Amino acid sequence: MASISIRNLTKRYGNFTVIPDLNLEIADHEFVVFVGPSGCGKSTLLRIIAGLEPISGGDLYIGDKRVNGVQAAHRDIAMVFQDYALYPHMRVYDNMSFALELRGTPKAEIDARVKRAAALLHIEPYLDRKPKELSGGQRQRVAMGRAIVRNPKAFLFDEPLSNLDAKLRGQVRAEIKALSQQLKTTMVFVTHDQIEAMTMADRIVVLQSGTIQQYDTPETVYERPANQFVAGFIGSPAMNFFAVEWHDDCAILSQGGTAVPVDGEIASSLRRAGNALLGIRPEHFTVATNAADGIAIEVKLVEPLGSDTLIHFDLAGVSAIARIDPSLRPKVGDRLALRPQSSKTHLFDATNGQVLR
Amino acid sequence: MNDAANTERWIHRLNTVQLVLAGIIIMAPTVWMVLSSFKPSFEVTAYPPTLVFTPTLENYAELTRTTPFLSYALNSLIVTVGSTALGLLFGIPAAFAVSWTRITWPAILTLAARMAPGTLFLLPWYVMFRQIGMIGSYTALILSHAVITLPIVIWVLLPSFDVIPRSVFEAAQVDGCSFTRILWRIAMPLVASGVAVSAILAFVFSWNYFLFALVLSNGDTKTLIAAAFNFIGEGSTQWGALMAAATLIALPPLVLAALVQRWLVSGLTLGAVKG
Incomplete structure (x- = not known):
């Protein structure tokens, strides 16, 4: 069991910098998920922790030990690969016992540990089989x-x-989560799937271009995204963004001039900024019964999901999505009045995407 | 529909004819050689060749009576096994290192050495081995034949190592393996069929190579193929014995070549990765 500390880490391939300068503290027993789009550096960062990629600059500590030059074999970490990377010529039992055998663990202990792990993972019947x-x-x-x-x-x-x-x-995701609670070991999990990140992590590291965009609990990352990138990446379907401006003591959509209800914090931020991007998650629209209480839209596409229904519409030059009650049974061409939940909207700087609070 | 079926039938027939013709062209000298080795000596050079004859072992008896054939065979075996072992000893780790590091120039260098004419090496080697008193030694022959076996081992094994998913080696690293242990415990079992194929090919090529042995051996270490060359005398060639020698020389490579086919297909890496 150990904490992982990454300090001013840089990673370059020739002249190409993958990770410019990264700092990260992962606490002992913590389940941290690295999430981000392809090429954001999340797998590289994991491989650096594993010792499979050398570091170009900075320091990496596992526990109290600086492991910059320590080979993977001597870092005492375990890794599960995307393609499983089982040894094809070995039986399941031998695959599991191999690392212990290398460390000179007594045979009886190896046997006990392999069987305990096999029981935990329900793979006892397969111990004599080959991976194929x-x-x-x-x-x-x-x-x-x-x-x-x-x-x-x-x-x-x-x-x-x-x-x-x-x-x-979904099943294995739940099993890994349960395992992490049983084993109480530090876990670092890389995924591009934000649902995996949200459901499993104690804390999420959202990465883009080798830099950490936000490092926080799933709830905080979802409810208080640090910037437009995080807001757009976490949540499915993605958050809608509309250009807004402050006009006559009221927030209006820049294109079309429709008034948008916002709460006090957003209003004061927008008043200061003049114009910004308003972020509204699809699930934070409600259908107003009275047309005057909402923003008029025309339904372009309907995606019934059973528990919810997604409707696509165009608003202020943006193609947007709202998640609504399926009992409303909307149809393409219907005209609805949508009302954003003002307390759950987000405001971002129009130029750099940083959240405005 | 009928036309298409007819065309296909004709293509099939043409293919068969081509294969049979190619087979005859390739096999005819070998069949002639083997048959001649069992003919009485006066019939070996008869023209037109006789197809019906009474088989005899007199050429084989003549061969063993007039030449130290078994000694030459033993010399060939020592040099071939030695150079094959040397090729495997250095070729396996070299191929693994090239595959691992993706630095290909050493492999290309060995290939260039293999493709270069043997005479290119022969003169400097002759001078070098003479200076250190190794002309006629098994060591000189084994070392020189390693130029034949090493590139074969490297180039046959490279694709075998390349198809093993890199993550399998990385998993071994994380499990605590050193480079040598990864090679020995993980990679070697997965390329076993490739090792067998490369060993057999190296053996065959080394066995059949005569130029180095012709110059670097002496009477005690002469290999079969170099000795056979000496059977062709000026005006007194014993064609029957020569055919018997050629048949015996060709036998080990032919047997081994037949064995190679059994090793070519291996599904060991299946199941290592997804799907």
């Missing part, structure tokens, strides 16, 4: 088992669910 005789989900469990038996300082997961089908992904 297992399904994707079973291989995924073996890969986790291989990590668990070692009792390492930290677990690293590199997009381990991306090769599973949607149903299995």
Whole structure:
């Protein structure tokens, strides 16, 4: 068990800088998820922690030990790879016992630990099989088992669910979360899927172009995004953004001039800024019964999800989405009055995207 | 529909004819050689060649009576096994290192050495080995034949190492393996079929290579193929014995070449990764 501390870390490939200057503290026992779009540097950062990529500058500590030059073999961390990376020529049992055998662990202890991990992951019937005789989900469990038996300082997961089908992904996601609560070990999980990030993390690191955009709890990242990038990345469907300005003591859409209800904090920020971007999540629209109480829109597309219905519409030159009550049964071409929940809107600087509070 | 079926049938027939013709062209000298080795000596050079004859082992008896054939065979075996072992010893880690680091110039260098004419090396080697008193030694022959075996091992194994997902090696690193242990415990079992193929090919090429042995060996270390060259005398060539020698020389490579086919397909890496 150990904390992970990254200080002024830089990573370059030739002249190309992947991570310019990154600082991050991961507490002992914490489950931290790195999330961001492809190429944001999240996997590189994980591989640096694992010791599979050298550091160009800065320091990396696992526990109290500076591990900059320490090989992966000596960092005492375990990693679950995106493609599972099981040893194809070894049985499941041998895959799981291999690392312990390398460390000279007594045979009886190896056996006990492998069987305990296999029981935890429900893979006891497969211990004598080769990886090619297992399904994707079973291989995924073996890969986790291989990590668990070692009792390492930290677990690293590199997009381990991306090769599973949607149903299995949800199941394994819940299992990893449960495991993290049982094992009480530091875990770092990389994903591009913001639902995985939200559901599993104690804290989320949102990355873009090798820089941390926000590092906070899932609730905070969702409710108080630090900037437009985070606001747009976390939440599905993504947040809608409308250009707004302060006019005659009221917030109006820059295109069309329709008044938008905003709360006091947003109003004072917009008054100071003059113009900005207003962020409204699809789930924070309500359908007004009285047309005068909302913004008039025309439904362009309807996506019924069962529990909710998504409607697409154009507003102020922006293609937007609202999540509404399915019992309203909207149809394409319907005219509705949508009212944003003013306390749940967000305001961002129109030039640099930083949140305005 | 009928036209298409007819065309396909004709293409199939043409393919068969081509294959049969190619087979005859390739196999005819070998068949002639093997048959001649069992003919009485006066029939070997008869023209037109006789197809019906009484088989005899007199050429083989003549060969073993007049030449130290078994000694030459032992020399060939020592040099071939030695150079194959040397090729494997250095070629396996070299191929793994090239695959791992993606630095390909060492592999290209060995290939260039293999593609260069043997005479390019022969003169400097002759001078060098003579200076250090190694002309005629097995060591000189084994070292020189490593120029044949090393590139074969590297280039046969490179694609075998390349297809192993990198994450498998990285998982081994994280599990606590050193570079050598990754090679020995993880990579080697996965490329076992490639190692077998490269060993057999290296053996065959080294066995058949005669130029270095012709110059660097002496009477005690002469290999079969170099010795066979000496059977062709001026005006007194014993064609029957020569055919018997050629048949015996060709036998080990032919047997090994047949074995290679059994190793070519391996599904070991299946299941290592997704799907």
